[in-house]
Amino acid sequence: MNDIKSFMASDAGASARYQQRRKRRVHINIDNIEPQSKKMSVADRTAFQTEIAKQLTSVKRSTFRGDVALKLDLATASKSPAHAHTIAKNLLDLLGDRMTGVAWPKKSLLYGDDSQIQALSVMCRHGEDQPNVRIEARPFSSMLxxxxxxxxxxxxxxxxxxxxxxxxxxxxxxxxxxxxxxxxxxxxxxxxxxxxxxxxxxxxxxxxxxxxxxxxxxxxxxxxxxxxxxxxxxxxxxxxxxxxxxxxxxxxxxxxxxxxxxxxxxxxxxxxxxxxxxxxxxxxxxxxxxxxxxxxxxxxxxxxxxxxxxxxxxxxxxxxxxxxxxxxxxxxxxxxxxxxxxxxxxxxxxxxxxxxxxxxxxxxxxxxxxxxxxxxxxxxxxxxxxxxxxxxxxxxxxxxxxxxxxxxxxxxxxxxxxxxxxxxxxx
Known part of the structure; x- marks a missing residue:
């Protein structure tokens, strides 16, 4: 028992706990769907949510129940893209309530409501060759x-x-x-x-x-x-x-x-x-x-x-x-x-x-x-x-x-x- 306590109080123990926390993060990467504002078509919104559900299922992750720290890293390829903050508004909504027809067992996808987000980072690069959305989410307690x-x-x-x-x-x-x-x-x-x-x-x-x-x-x-x-x-x-x-x-x-x-x-x-x-x-x-x-x-x-x-x-x-x-x-x-x-x-x-x-x-x-x-x-x-x-x-x-x-x-x-x-x- 003393050896365990000694390990947990050591730098190596802190490093091991950090590595375990990293495993609790959710990483989602979506190619070939243009990040858009609320003007995004129903077909694209459905495709976006379907891909979210698919990737969550593949890593056996469910909806976050508690507070979340979230990063959005966006790349647009459109010649007339929306501004980053209007894109983020749309995507944050799409990460919440599931649309009808999207195969997912719960009413919400990544989180129940974006009020759970206690730390948010949004970055957007326009004029890229291919569109991309990268998402990283982790429990806010892990972030602290x-x-x-x-x-x-x-x-x-x-x-x-x-x-x-x-x-x-x-x-x-x-x-x-x-x-x-x-x-x-x-x-x-x-x-x-x-x-x-x-x-x-x-x-x-x-x-x-x-x-x-x-x-x-x-x-x-x-x-x-x-x-x-x-x-x-x-x-x-x-x-x-x-x-x-x-x-x-x-x-x-x-x-x-x-x-x-x-x-x-x-x-x-x-x-x-x-x-x-x-x-x-x-x-x-x-x-x-x-x-x-x-x-x-x-x-x-x-x-x-x-x-x-x-x-x-x-x-x-x-x-x-x-x-x-x-x-x-x-x-x-x-x-x-x-x-x-x-x-x-x-x-x-x-x-x-x-x-x-x-x-x-x-x-x-x-x-x-x-x-x-x-x-x-x-x-x-x-x-x-x-x-x-x-x-x-x-x-x-x-x-x-x-x-x-x-x-x-x-x-x-x-x-x-x-x-x-x-x-x-x-x-």
Whole structure:
């Protein structure tokens, strides 16, 4: 018995539990069905649900009963595809209630209702050769266990070099501030053409630095959920939520509406906060020259009736994207941030490597590269909030779920390289 307890308390035991949790994930991959909005034909909707049922049956999985963490990775091939958030709305509905005629023993497919989704990530690539839908779902409790392990692994692997690297990144913001403040002198010194080129490069780096630290990372996300357990941080999860909710690097849009007629006031709050954010940061982010994703942290008011609890996707689709995308000029793909005419003039060979049509269909330009939403538990006697970050999406880091898996994978690789036996290493 002592050996079992020792193993379970060791790094090897934590690694084994993580591997077991991975087996609880559901992976669905659907080719040759174009991801579409609610305008999707009945035949395509039926085919989509039939494929979901088929793949769930093949891995002997049933409908999720409890809370879920969900990822949608979409690829469209249509010349006039719908925007990602309208596609997601349709697919999330199709993952719930089963349509008549679809062979499946239950009334619902992947989950009973999309209110079960407590963490959601949506990514969409337009202009692909073939359409594709990839879905990953796991119990939300497993997600929290993965988050806790990733936070511990990150803490164990931290070093001062990463801290200094962040400091060096932040220096670009000061450099850009000085560059535009002393524009006249800089132009005289460098010449107009060199100044413009240098200013463009520094602005890109400054936006990457500013929006690279606007989102929450694995450590902060874990603290928001009160993790890791048993390891004091000096702040409880409510205090961490307060810090995130007060950050001037994020859009703080207040509580979600829970009373009739509250939607208009909330939309106005979103608009006002966008204006305030632009007043603070327009000097560095206008125009945006980096692609951005949305990262949203939601904590509901504890008095919110279950019947009016907002689905995570609805928050983004109904309240955030309609205001944020046009206000900041965000684009749905990094390729829209490249001036291909300028590239072709400077380096025709490299430009040709992108092909004759390097950008996705024109109608998909306005948007964000991806979005993810995390719902925190309500806290008694504490107000709710919605906190939004425009996150630079240029380093192929992926969403927080991907980052967790990558961090844990690196940690597990180190276990195998340790000279001691893995079950002797204590957590």
């Amino acid at each position: 266990d993965d988050l806790e392990l990733a936070a511990i692994a990150l803490r164990d692997g931290e070093n001062m070099e990463s801290y200094y690297e962040r400091e060096r990144e932040d220096e670009w913001i000061d450099t850009y501030r000085e560059l535009i403040r002393d524009e006249k002198l800089q132009r005289q010194t460098l010449g107009d053409e060199m100044y413009e080129g240098y200013c463009k490069m520094v602005r890109w780096s400054a936006q990457r630095a500013l929006l690279g630290r606007s989102g929450v990372d694995i450590s902060v996300l874990s603290w928001l959920y009160g993790l890791p357990r048993g390891i004091p941080t000096g702040f409880d999860k409510s205090m961490w939520a307060g810090l995130v909710g007060d950050s001037k690097l994020r859009l703080q849009v207040g509580e979600l509406p829970i009373a009739t007629g509250g939607s208009s006031a909330f939309k106005q709050k979103v608009s006002d906060e966008i204006d305030a954010f632009k007043q603070r940061w327009d000097w560095v982010i206008n125009p945006l020259v980096v692609a951005v994703a949305l990262e949203v942290v939601v904590r509901p008011n504890p008095k919110t009736p279950p019947a009016v609890l907002h689905d995570l996707d609805n928050i983004v689709r109904d309240y955030l994207i309609p205001g944020i995308v046009p206000a900041f000029g965000t684009v749905s793909d990094q390729r829209w941030t490249i001036d291909f005419a300028d590239l072709r003039a400077r380096d025709p060979k490299f430009a040709d490597a992108w092909g004759p049509n390097p950008t996705p269909p024109a109608g998909t330009r306005n948007g964000v590269t991806r979005y993810e939403v995390w719902r925190l538990p309500a806290v008694k006697d504490e107000p709710g909030f919605v906190s939004v970050a425009l996150v630079a999406d240029i380093d192929a880091k992926g969403d927080l779920m991907d980052q967790m898996d990558e961090q844990i994978s690196a940690w597990r690789d180190k276990l195998s390289d340790d000279s001691r036996l893995p079950w002797q290493r204590r957590r």
